Amino acid sequence: MWFRRALHPHSNLLEKTRCKYPPWMVTSSSSSFYSDLPTKKGKAAPLQERRMRDRVRIWAKGGEGGNGCWSYRRGRNDRYGKPDGGNGGRGGDVILECSAAVWDFSSLQHHLNAKKGGHGVSKNMIGSRGSDKVVQVPVGTVVHLVNGDVPSLVQNISTKSLHPWEIPDADGVAEAPHHYDNRVTASGSLEEDSDYSAPCFNDFVGKSARLHHKAPKLPASSEAESETCRNGHIPRYGTDNRRVYAKEYYEDKYEMEAEEEGEGEENEEDEEWEEGEEEEEEEEEEIQYSVAELTKPRQRLIVARGGEGGQGNVALRKESKYNKPNNGGSTDREMLDDDDDDSAPSTSGMPGSEALLILELKSIADVGLVGMPNAGKSTLLGAMSKAKPTVGHYAFTTLRPNIGNLNYDDYFSMTVADIPGLIKGAHENRGLGHAFLRHIERTRVLAYVVDLAAALDHRKGIAPWEQLRDLVLELEYHQEGLSDRPSLVVANKIDEEGAEGVYEELKSRVQGVPIYPVCAVLEEGVPELKVGLRRLMDGSEWQKLDIDNIMVD
Numbered sequence: 163m164w165f166r167r168a169l170h171p172h173s174n175l176l177e178k179t180r181c182k183y184p185p186w187m188v189t190s191s192s193s194s195f196y197s198d199l200p201t202k203k204g205k206a207a208p209l210q211e212r213r214m215r216d217r218v219r220i221w222a223k224g225g226e227g228g229n230g231c232w233s234y235r236r237g238r239n240d241r242y243g244k245p246d247g248g249n250g251g252r253g254g255d256v257i258l259e260c261s262a263a264v265w266d267f268s269s270l271q272h273h274l275n276a277k278k279g280g281h282g283v284s285k286n287m288i289g290s291r292g293s294d295k296v297v298q299v300p301v302g303t304v305v306h307l308v309n310g311d312v313p314s315l316v317q318n319i320s321t322k323s324l325h326p327w328e329i330p331d332a333d334g335v336a337e338a339p340h341h342y343d344n345r346v347t348a349s350g351s352l353e354e355d356s357d358y359s360a361p362c363f364n365d366f367v368g369k370s371a372r373l374h375h376k377a378p379k380l381p382a383s384s385e386a387e388s389e390t391c392r393n394g395h396i397p398r399y400g401t402d403n404r405r406v407y408a409k410e411y412y413e414d415k416y417e418m419e420a421e422e423e424g425e426g427e428e429n430e431e432d433e434e435w436e437e438g439e440e441e442e443e444e445e446e447e448e449i450q451y452s453v454a455e456l457t458k459p460r461q462r463l464i465v466a467r468g469g470e471g472g473q474g475n476v477a478l479r480k481e482s483k484y485n486k487p488n489n490g491g492s493t494d495r496e497m498l499d500d501d502d503d504d505s506a507p508s509t510s511g512m513p514g515s516e517a518l519l520i521l522e523l524k525s526i527a528d529v530g531l532v533g534m535p536n537a538g539k540s541t542l543l544g545a546m547s548k549a550k551p552t553v554g555h556y557a558f559t560t561l562r563p564n565i566g567n568l569n570y571d572d573y574f575s576m577t578v579a580d581i582p583g584l585i586k587g588a589h590e591n592r593g594l595g596h597a598f599l600r601h602i603e604r605t606r607v608l609a610y611v612v613d614l615a616a617a618l619d620h621r622k623g624i625a626p627w628e629q630l631r632d633l634v635l636e637l638e639y640h641q642e643g644l645s646d647r648p649s650l651v652v653a654n655k656i657d658e659e660g661a662e663g664v665y666e667e668l669k670s671r672v673q674g675v676p677i678y679p680v681c682a683v684l685e686e687g688v689p690e691l692k693v694g695l696r697r698l699m700d701g702s703e704w705q706k707l708d709i710d711n712i713m714v715d
């Protein structure tokens with residue numbers, strides 16, 4: 163309605179527009195009225211016109227644990243009070259979530275940080291858990307580890323659906339609490355997370371202890387004593403002293419434990435030896451390839467874990483009391499009520515784990531269309547499926563793999579990936595390089611698309627049999643044995659004049675694979691091609707293109 167009003171002779175909208183823009187920009191014809199106005203090009207180019215980001219390096223850091231609280235609950239009748247500082251909350255994890263709604267890594271940040279846990283509070287209240295950083299990655303993401311812990315797979319079902327005593331199944335998709343986490347292996351199978359090591363004391367010694375509440379009366383440690391001498395009284399609020407005391411407290415504890423076990427020296431030797439071995443390993447292989455894969459939507463992978471929260475003085479006091487030798491046969495309750503030793507400090511939260519990762523996308527499709535630029539791969543994908551890839555009469559129109567669904571009358575369906583054009587020397591980074599070939603590493607069937615008309619009428623193109631030889635060589639350069647899978651040849655542009663003769667010559671020069679003459683533009687020969695692809699898919703035919711079976715001048 164509004165545009166009719168604008169064009170109505172009595173409408174003053176047209177008049178206003180005339181005033182706003184110079185006369186040469188405003189015409190009375192309805193077709194050019196709006197199109198002549200200067201239009202600003204949007205920032206976001208269509209997906210097809212953007213280059214794909216299928217490899218990215220990310221740095222993930224789990225959230226720091228919240229500090230434990232040091233607090234005493236004092237009352238009118240209780241001058242000294244009882245400890246009531248709660249533990250700090252656990253830091254958040256960095257999680258990669260597999261999603262079918264994401265195509266590549268272009269929306270991924272390089273630094274992924276999860277949130278810190280909340281600090282513990284008085285009245286024995288635990289700090290809140292830091293929120294996780296969940297980022298979505300496309301289906302087919304492969305994770306390589308440069309630095310850090312091996313990521314672990316998290317299962318993703320609401321625990322409400324489980325029986326209270328049921329342990330979430332490893333193969334299922336149950337959201338397991340963290341102690342049920344499993345490690346994922348290169349093959350995607352799960353392993354029990356048996357050697358997940360708790361963060362050690364050294365992890366938090368270097369961190370400044372930020373304690374909220376009043377410090378306990380410190381024992382006569384060397385620093386505390388010197389402070390006492392200077393001020394004439396035991397310092398009650400010195401953070402540094404608390405930290406020193408906390409350090410000594412834990413060092414003593416760990417020494418005692420080691421002495422008890424009588425293996426202190428052996429442990430040191432073992433550690434040195436292990437360290438040496440680890441260094442050697444690091445030197446040998448810096449990147450651990452394919453430590454995990456995300457192949458199904460909603461799969462989740464923890465790449466960096468949040469640090470544990472620090473302990474409040476309630477927890478530490480209980481711990482120290484339970485650890486005391488119980489000679490008098492007193493009960494646990496009596497031991498807890500006994501508040502002779504109320505000087506247990508609180509501890510600061512552990513830092514979260516860090517990981518440096520390389521994410522790589524390997525699209526998953528049943529059939530991969532491989533061909534030189536301008537061979538007609540995108541046109542063919544559009545003819546076979548409902549995909550709408552960009553088609554252009556110039557080379558390298560396709561900048562990212564396009565995936566389409568090939569449907570059959572009996573509801574069978576398969577996915578087809580159109581890979582950007584390859585040229586001779588792609589392995590030396592000519593053209594778009596051969597990085598896109600990683601997308602066909604997972605395809606089950608290969609369809610080589612050749613342009614029958616490329617070398618016709620003294621055009622400068624390459625003859626179809628030479629195109630095939632170059633394609634096979636490029637696949638092999640990318641990965642040995644990549645061409646070793648069921649294959650067929652699509653002889654495209656059969657509608658061009660003289661293409662029939664080239665097709666006949668192609669058949670005589672290339673042996674061992676079925677060749678389908680097709681006109682992708684007119685969708686001729688496409689049904690036969692679909693039948694051929696299905697035969698290769700279900701295994702009723704198995705033929706591959708061998709370099710020895712291609713006759714080139």
Ligand SMILES: Nc1nc2c(ncn2[C@@H]2O[C@H](COP(=O)(O)OP(=O)(O)OP(=O)(O)O)[C@@H](O)[C@H]2O)c(=O)[nH]1
Nearest residue numbers: 536537538539540541554555558559560583682683
């Ligand atoms: N005559 C004829 N032209 C075709 C046929 N199929 C495709 N074309 C034309 O060939 C040109 C290239 O087609 P695309 O589908 O973009 O080729 P591509 O292999 O995807 O090219 P890249 O994106 O460079 O890899 C376009 O101008 C198409 O119209 C066909 O069967 N017959």
